[in-house]
Amino acid sequence: EVQLVESGGGLVQPGGSLRLSCAASGFTFSSFEMNWVRQAPGKGLEWVSYISNSGSTIYYADSVKGRFTSSRDNAKNSLYLQMNSLRPEETAVYYCAREGGWRDFQHWGQGTLVTVSS
């Protein structure tokens, strides 16, 4: 069974940093492309970042480019999102999602809540 478990969320001050992790199991992690998607309270889904299976190709939403860094460790079956210079409007649940062959999001984790507030 595919499992994705996010961790690392919490309360951080504006301008601060946080590192999220996503632990994958139940599939060959190194064979799949992965994404981060976030959802602000009461709002819709927003794609944040994509990383290829090898980690050599990464894309970011314009809203986070230059501040967020996505990475992965295939030996540890883990995906990471380093978030710097966080803003209050980035308070959201952050999900990791496994990508399918049609650029769809086949499987999602349960998410981790990031709160940016003083």
Next chain:
Amino acid sequence: SYVLTQPPSVSVAPGKTARITCGGDNIGSKSVHWYQQKPGQAPVLVIYYDGDRPSGIPERFSGSNSGNTATLTISRVEAGDEADYYCQVWDSITYHRVFGGGTKLTVL
């Protein structure tokens, strides 16, 4: 950047058919995916590649895509279908993944 437009809300009586649209410039040339999200839960893929269903998704869920509009159709709607629904595509110019704003389906 590519924009997807969904109606904020759709209402339907139980047993009837619900149709949720997703508009985008020449969206018919893209593969459209649909997600269902219930309160407090992660999204679930219900339709991919315009009209294919992942295993475990009821046949009542179907999709179509042509021109500037993609449509998610839910037949014989049940109370348990009440949720937010999101469409999503891949933008081949920016390589970004794009979501629609979401549609809240209310079962009357």
